[in-house]
Amino acid sequence: KLMPLILDACIQDGRLRLAAQYANDHLRKHPSETRIRLVLAMIYVGLSDADLAEKELRRVLEDKPDDSQAHFALATILREKSDPVAADHHYREYLRLEPQGPNAEEARGHLLQKVP
Numbered sequence: 236k237l238m239p240l241i242l243d244a245c246i247q248d249g250r251l252r253l254a255a256q257y258a259n260d261h262l263r264k265h266p267s268e269t270r271i272r273l274v275l276a277m278i279y280v281g282l283s284d285a286d287l288a289e290k291e292l293r294r295v296l297e298d299k300p301d302d303s304q305a306h307f308a309l310a311t312i313l314r315e316k317s318d319p320v321a322a323d324h325h326y327r328e329y330l331r332l333e334p335q336g337p338n339a340e341e342a343r344g345h346l347l348q349k350v351p
Contacts, residue, residue: 238257238258238261238268238271239270239271239274241254241257242254242257242258242271242274242278245257246278246281251278251281251282252282254278255275255278255279255282258271258272258274258275258278259275262275267298269295269298269299269302269305272291272294272295272298273291273292273295273302273304273305273308275291276288276289276291276292276295276305276308277308279291280308280312285312285315285316288308288312289309289312289313289316292305292308292309292312293309296309301332303328303329303332303333303336306325306326306328306329306332307325307326307329307336307338307342309325310322310323310324310325310326310328310329310342310345313325314345319347320347322345323345323346323347326342326343326345326346327346329342330342330343
């Protein structure tokens with residue numbers, strides 16, 4: 236219960252590396268806490284470490300394949316890493332899970348279109 240508050244305080248204070256350290260330490264003891272892992276992935280995004288963010292998001296999706304936030308975040312990272320086909324898959328999964336979700340319009344805007 237305390238870890239989200241600690242991470243939030245570190246993030247609000249701009250101490251992303253410290254937040255990542257706390258999250259990693261916590262996940263070593265509690266590896267199945269996908270919410271903390273999702274926050275860690277977003278911390279890595281903030282630290283401009285797309286590879287570590289992708290790794291954590293894939294781990295979240297291994298444990299919770301229906302996590303729409305993880306699908307959307309992973310799709311965005313993959314799009315930025317110039318992997319539009321993989322990004323398309325995760326945008327489509329996000330839309331399947333949350334067709335009217337807060338990121339639905341953006342996800343639809345990034346879908347690949349068939350070329351005749």
